[in-house]
Ligand code: ASN
């Protein structure tokens with residue numbers, strides 16, 4: 520029997536009241552979106568309640584249900600323990616909103632369906648572990664888990680969900696090994712996906728291009744201090760990530776070795792010139808021409824996505840990525856195109872290639 524998709528109201532934590540797709544069976548609503556994706560464990564895109572099962576051996580639990588089609592209370596849960604535990608449906612709303620927008624950005628802009636490109640449904644399990652300050656993609660279930668946070672607020676901002684879903688795309692395609700330089704590129708691809716989903720959703724979530732409007736920071740919404748998890752435009756603001764490639768960055772944690780590629784993507788999209796603040800300028804561009812012009816989010820993301828999903832291998836490093844991103848730009852926009860030149864300049868700005 521086909522699931523009937525109905526539009527409910529979700530009171531989210533970070534995006535106000537949002538329309539979310541649910542299904543109606545008898546008089547019970549379920550947080551399943553049968554209009555996006557097919558098959559999978561729950562037969563539709565779904566949000567489940569992990570009910571604090573441990574992140575070391577998580578159980579997704581069952582799909583959220585409700586007697587009405589209004590979900591969550593939209594409160595700003597900011598502390599751990601019982602306060603967060605009360606945040607039952609709101610975390611699920613956050614997850615569904617992120618899932619719907621990520622799915623739509625990939626499909627409507629790139630023609631890519633779900634995580635695997637074959638439109639297989641996935642799911643996000645909310646409330647994993649206790650006061651858990653993380654979210655993750657699990658390659659076993661090809662699903663995601665999000666924690667309630669303790670130092671952070673509930674881990675359900677658009678960029679965080681987009682980040683985790685982007686791990687699913689990488690897992691299904693290049694499968695970049697999660698250590699060394701390839702691990703940094705894997706992480707960067709998720710930060711790029713997360714911020715592009717943020718831009719897409721902020722512009723209404725229905726377009727066929729990726730607009731501007733993202734903040735170039737990961738997770739500022741879930742922060743209690745105003746400090747994001749990562750600064751894409753200038754990674755070193757975290758005190759740990761390098762701004763440029765060097766031969767030792769493969770020794771770093773993958774969430775730091777991602778930094779240079781994040782900065783490359785910022786430059787590719789937004790450009791850089793010496794008259795801008797040093798936050799937005801690379802000293803590696805201190806040759807002639809000491810500037811580069813950005814090509815905007817839409818083209819930058821199309822180029823990056825093509826390279827990651829069709830050209831990278833598990834062991835692609837920064838040098839290989841530069842060559843393959845350049846190839847992708849040449850195939851999409853032409854050899855010698857301004858887009859291809861921008862790729863060369865953006866990688867040169869992080870000390871990769873000339
Ligand atoms: N949230 C983290 C990430 O997706 C979890 C991890 O360290 N793998 O990168």
Ligand code: ZN
Pocket residue numbers: 682686706709
């Ligand atoms: Zn990640």
